Amino acid sequence: MAKKIGKIQFSSLDLIVPALEGDTRDKLAVPISPIAEPADTTIFEDPADPTKKYYLPRYRVRIHSGHYEIGFNAMPEGTWRLNIGLEPYPAPELGLGIQGAFELPHDIAVFFRYAAGPSHTIGRTVNFSEIIKDDKGLKVAAILTVPERDALLFALQTPAALPALVTRRAIRVAIPIANPGTQPNAPGRVRDHRSLAQNAALAARFIRIRPNPQPQPKPAGRYSTVQRALDDMTDPEPFVLDPLLHPYLYESAAAGGRSGEAEFRRVILTYPKDTPDARFYTYLQDMVEPWIFYYLPDRFKLSRREQLPFLPQMVVRLDTADGEIEKTMVTIDYLAEPWLNTARLKAAGLSLQSEIPVTARQSNAELRPLQAKASLRMWLPGPGGAALVEQKDVTVDLANGFVHSLTLPLDSFRQLYAAAYSSDATSLFSGEMQVETGLSTPESIHVGIRFSDTQGEILTFEEQPFDSGDTIAVKMLNGTESPLHIDSLPVSVRRGETEVPATIEGLTFVPALELDSGTEVRFFVRPQGILPGDGTLDAVFDTSSVKIRPDPEKILPLISDTSVPAEYERQIEVMTVPELLGEADDPASIILINVEFKGGNSLKLSRSQLSGIVQVRLPLMDLLLNRDVQGKYHYRQQIIRRNGTQTADTTWREADFGILVVPGL
Numbered sequence: 001m002a003k004k005i006g007k008i009q010f011s012s013l014d015l016i017v018p019a020l021e022g023d024t025r026d027k028l029a030v031p032i033s034p035i036a037e038p039a040d041t042t043i044f045e046d047p048a049d050p051t052k053k054y055y056l057p058r059y060r061v062r063i064h065s066g067h068y069e070i071g072f073n074a075m076p077e078g079t080w081r082l083n084i085g086l087e088p089y090p091a092p093e094l095g096l097g098i099q100g101a102f103e104l105p106h107d108i109a110v111f112f113r114y115a116a117g118p119s120h121t122i123g124r125t126v127n128f129s130e131i132i133k134d135d136k137g138l139k140v141a142a143i144l145t146v147p148e149r150d151a152l153l154f155a156l157q158t159p160a161a162l163p164a165l166v167t168r169r170a171i172r173v174a175i176p177i178a179n180p181g182t183q184p185n186a187p188g189r190v191r192d193h194r195s196l197a198q199n200a201a202l203a204a205r206f207i208r209i210r211p212n213p214q215p216q217p218k219p220a221g222r223y224s225t226v227q228r229a230l231d232d233m234t235d236p237e238p239f240v241l242d243p244l245l246h247p248y249l250y251e252s253a254a255a256g257g258r259s260g261e262a263e264f265r266r267v268i269l270t271y272p273k274d275t276p277d278a279r280f281y282t283y284l285q286d287m288v289e290p291w292i293f294y295y296l297p298d299r300f301k302l303s304r305r306e307q308l309p310f311l312p313q314m315v316v317r318l319d320t321a322d323g324e325i326e327k328t329m330v331t332i333d334y335l336a337e338p339w340l341n342t343a344r345l346k347a348a349g350l351s352l353q354s355e356i357p358v359t360a361r362q363s364n365a366e367l368r369p370l371q372a373k374a375s376l377r378m379w380l381p382g383p384g385g386a387a388l389v390e391q392k393d394v395t396v397d398l399a400n401g402f403v404h405s406l407t408l409p410l411d412s413f414r415q416l417y418a419a420a421y422s423s424d425a426t427s428l429f430s431g432e433m434q435v436e437t438g439l440s441t442p443e444s445i446h447v448g449i450r451f452s453d454t455q456g457e458i459l460t461f462e463e464q465p466f467d468s469g470d471t472i473a474v475k476m477l478n479g480t481e482s483p484l485h486i487d488s489l490p491v492s493v494r495r496g497e498t499e500v501p502a503t504i505e506g507l508t509f510v511p512a513l514e515l516d517s518g519t520e521v522r523f524f525v526r527p528q529g530i531l532p533g534d535g536t537l538d539a540v541f542d543t544s545s546v547k548i549r550p551d552p553e554k555i556l557p558l559i560s561d562t563s564v565p566a567e568y569e570r571q572i573e574v575m576t577v578p579e580l581l582g583e584a585d586d587p588a589s590i591i592l593i594n595v596e597f598k599g600g601n602s603l604k605l606s607r608s609q610l611s612g613i614v615q616v617r618l619p620l621m622d623l624l625l626n627r628d629v630q631g632k633y634h635y636r637q638q639i640i641r642r643n644g645t646q647t648a649d650t651t652w653r654e655a656d657f658g659i660l661v662v663p664g665l
Contacts, residue, residue, distance in 0.1 A: 022177045022222040030225055031104060032174045040230060041093040044104055044173060053101035057088035059108070059167040060234050062136060068241070071252035072149065080149045080253065084128070086110070086167070086234075087137035107170040110140045112239070114155035114163040117264050117438035121372035122284070122294065126152055145361065147288040153253060156241045163239045168231050174223035263287040264294075266439055269351055271344045282443050283348060284370060285355060291362040293352050294370035295345060296398065297338030299446040300433060302420075303401060304456030309518075310479040312451060316413075317561040330413035336447060337401035337455040369399040370435070376404065376447065378431035381412040386428055396433065421451045421550040451482065451550035458484065458546060463525075463539055470527050472539050477520040481558055483549045487512035490542040493527035500529030502539065517554070570618055570631045573659045574603050575611035580663060587643040593662050598634035598652055605662065632656045639663055 025032070028047035031054045035042060039056075046052035062069040062085040069085030090098045112126040126148070128140040144152065155161040233239075243250050265285040270278040284294040303313040313335035320328045345367055352365040374396040379386050396402045408416065419428035433445040458480050466473040472493065478484050487509050493502040507513070507523035515521065525539045574595050582589030584607070595614075596602040603612045616633045633656070636649035653664060 022224040023174075024222055028174050028223055028225070030172050030174050032176075032223060034176070036175045036178070038171070038173055038175065038228060038230075040091045040169070040232065043094065043097050043101065047174065053097075054104040055090050055094060055098055055101045056104045056106060056169060056171060056230065058091055058232050058234075059086040059088055059110075059138070061085065061165070062087045067248055068246065070241075070249055072249075073252070075143070078146070080144050080146065082126075082128075082142045082144060082149070082152070084110075084140050084165075085136065085138070086140060104171060104173075108138070109168040109170075110138075111166055111168075112142075112152060112155075112163060113166055114152070114161045116151060116155065116161070116286075116288075117372075120158075120160045120162070121436045121438050122264065122286075123371045124151070124286075124288075145288070149253060151288045153250060156239065156249070157243055159238060159240050161238075164237065165234045165239045166231050167234060168229055170227065170229045172225065172227050174225050177222045177224055264438065266437070267293065267352065267355055269348055271341070271347055273347070281344065281348070283352060283367075284437060284439075285352075290360045291356050291364065292366050292368060293348075293355075295348070295367050296370055296435060296443055296445055298341050298344070299339055299448060300336045300401065301339050301453055301455040302449045302451065303335040303337040304454050304458070304480070306456065308460065308479050309481060310457050311481055311558055312454060312555065313456075314559045315561055316556065316559055328410040329407055330410060331405060331407045332413070332416070333403065333405045334449065335401060335403050336449065338398065339455050370437075371398055373436045374398060375434045376402065376431060377434065378404075378406075378447070379427040379429070380406070381408070381415045381428065388431065398433075398435065417552065417556070420449055421552045421555065423452065451552075451555060452548045454548065458548065459541070459543055461539065461541060463537075465537065466524060470531060470537060472525040472537055473522070474525055474539060475520055475522050476515075478515045478517055480548065481517050481554050482551050483517060484515045485512055485547040485549055486515060486545075487547075488545050490545075491525055492540045493525060493531065494538045494540055495531040495535050496533055498531050498533075499540065500527050500531060502527045569615045570633065571658075572597075572614050572616050572633065573611060574605065574614055574662060575659065576605050576662050577610065578607065580661075581607060587641070588645075589642050590639055590663065591642050592640040594638040594640075595660070595662055596636055596638070635660070637662055637664060 025047050030047070031044040032047055033042055033044055038044070040058055042056070044054040044056075046054070064085075069083075071083055073081045073083065075081055088103065090101075108131060110128040110131065114124060116122045116124045126142055126144065128142045130139075130141040132139045152163075155163045241249055265287055267283045267285055268280050269283065270280055272278055281298075282296060286292040286294070304310045305313055315333045317331045317333075318328060319331070349365050349367055352367075353363065356363060356365060376391040376394045376396060377388050378391055380389050382389075391404060394402055394404055406416075416429045419426045419430075429450075430446070430448045433447055435443040435445065437443055458478070460477045460479050462475040462477075464473045465471075470493070489504060489509065491502045491504060492499050502525050505524045505526060507521060513521070527537070531537065576593060580590070591606060593605045594602060595605065597614060597616050599617045601614050601616060603614045605612065618631055618633060632654055634652040634654055636652055638646065638648040640646050
């Protein structure tokens with residue numbers, strides 16, 4: 001990457017004094033934070049009057065006659081209104097610094113957050129849609145159905161549900177810019193990444209032409225105006241209200257909570273329906289809000305980076321204790337992301353409508369990603385063969401993925417890496433995500449770490465209008481490290497809300513297109529239908545059938561951590577025998593052999609020293625890729641004879657013997 005950057009031709013625009021980021025204090029219209037990450041423990045300043053201070057208040061439930069101001073009211077339409085009174089107060093950490101300060105202007109959102117379901121694994125929120133200011137602070141209210149009310153009451157008396165009353169405060173303030181520089185997205189500018197020494201030399205030439213350089217004033221502080229949302233959980237935390245201590249809340253609901261937990265119902269659908277390839281997929285119906293269905297990913301795949309090049313999100317680090325290959329350990333860090341078949345979800349949304357009761361508030365199915373506790377089990381090499389091993393300390397986000405780290409001996413890593421690029425059926429480097437839904441059995445999601453089946457972009461498309469019509473000129477680039485096999489590339493063209501099928505011209509897929517890494521092709525896309533309007537055309541490509549042909553020898557160097565040389569030491573015994581040196585009194589006899597090894601080590605042999613041991617450092621990459629399990633090394637020899645003549649190798653010799661006899665032929 002450094003070599004590529006070094007080839008960039010920089011514009012003379014780089015000599016222009018860069019525009020500074022942000023604004024000076026006199027241009028600001030919002031309070032100023034003294035730190036880049038403001039909090040409710042920060043004292044803010046007025047931009048025009050530094051003596052005028054602000055603070056961001058926290059909120060707590062008001063107490064009246066020893067009771068929290070919280071209760072339910074029955075509504076005529078059969079719903080229930082939950083009312084809470086809140087009062088602002090300064091963070092105790094502010095201490096005396098709060099004297100004379102004003103409340104920082106802010107917007108506020110209030111919601112309950114708790115874990116629902118029999119095993120408290122499904123997150124749920126109750127939003128307060130009404131927020132009214134009064135002379136004591138705020139009055140907030142939420143309208144709930146009876147099931148919603150009962151589910152919340154159950155959570156408020158269940159510590160395992162971790163109920164929390166959250167106040168989210170949105171603020172707009174100015175934060176200091178530590179090192180003002182060029183605008184990050186200023187049009188027409190190119191950042192100069194050349195060395196500072198080069199720029200310093202350029203600056204020195206300008207300084208020399210000034211007869212009397214004057215000291216420059218310190219630049220005024222600059223600030224960036226930002227928006228921040230800061231959450232605070234009100235006391236008690238968790239927000240558990242024991243019915244014995246707070247009976248007024250449960251009495252106001254005319255129901256002492258629920259005797260059982262809020263229910264979730266498992267609905268199983270097949271996709272593709274009525275086909276030999278149909279599979280079963282689980283959806284969890286929320287019986288409190290029965291139009292809501294939670295879904296799980298189809299599977300988890302190895303993720304690719306979002307920017308070019310689209311390399312696998314995996315890093316391999318090697319640790320060789322004292323250079324001993326037997327003690328080498330390999331650490332693999334990788335990111336796996338969920339993959340979803342959007343067509344499957346679209347079909348499910350239609351099928352699930354029949355599961356919604358006619359009395360529900362909403363008749364259309366609303367699908368949401370399930371957030372629940374999950375554990376990872378992976379098939380890994382072991383002394384007795386592959387074993388399904390539960391992985392500890394892995395935090396799983398079912399909607400976004402997980403980061404996993406494995407540390408293995410060298411041989412085990414080679415097996416895993418081979419599985420990652422192999423097309424053969426193997427369970428290694430695959431596994432399952434066990435998701436706790438609180439129902440009778442957990443749900444299982446397949447996890448597969450394969451370079452040929454990844455999550456993320458693999459192609460880039462640059463589009464330009466062509467021939468003043470509806471034709472689009474396209475430049476397609478393989479943005480991965482491996483060749484791509486493309487035997488079809490379905491495409492449609494969209495303008496606004498209208499989308500029609502399209503055809504590709506100037507590119508054929510018979511035989512299949514083999515696109516090497518970094519290679520681009522150009523072609524045209526023509527819509528096969530009428531697209532009303534005159535807006536921009538957008539070609540939409542379906543790349544699901546594109547196959548990645550992973551090249552293990554290209555991938556491993558790209559994902560390996562090269563900050564520490566990945567080498568191991570091999571011990572070589574170097575020796576000669578008197579018969580190879582010649583007669584001692586012969587002018588052509590050898591008096592010295594200098595053996596130099598590639599990597600810096602050398603050894604000298606003579607009649608007085610016929611053998612010696614040398615440690616040769618060899619690249620571990622060869623062993624990781626099974627290119628050289630014998631440990632080949634390179635050497636060259638220099639021979640000095642009694643008559644003063646010398647001969648030396650001009651090229652490196654190759655050997656893999658543990659005992660090297662010299663001089664070689």
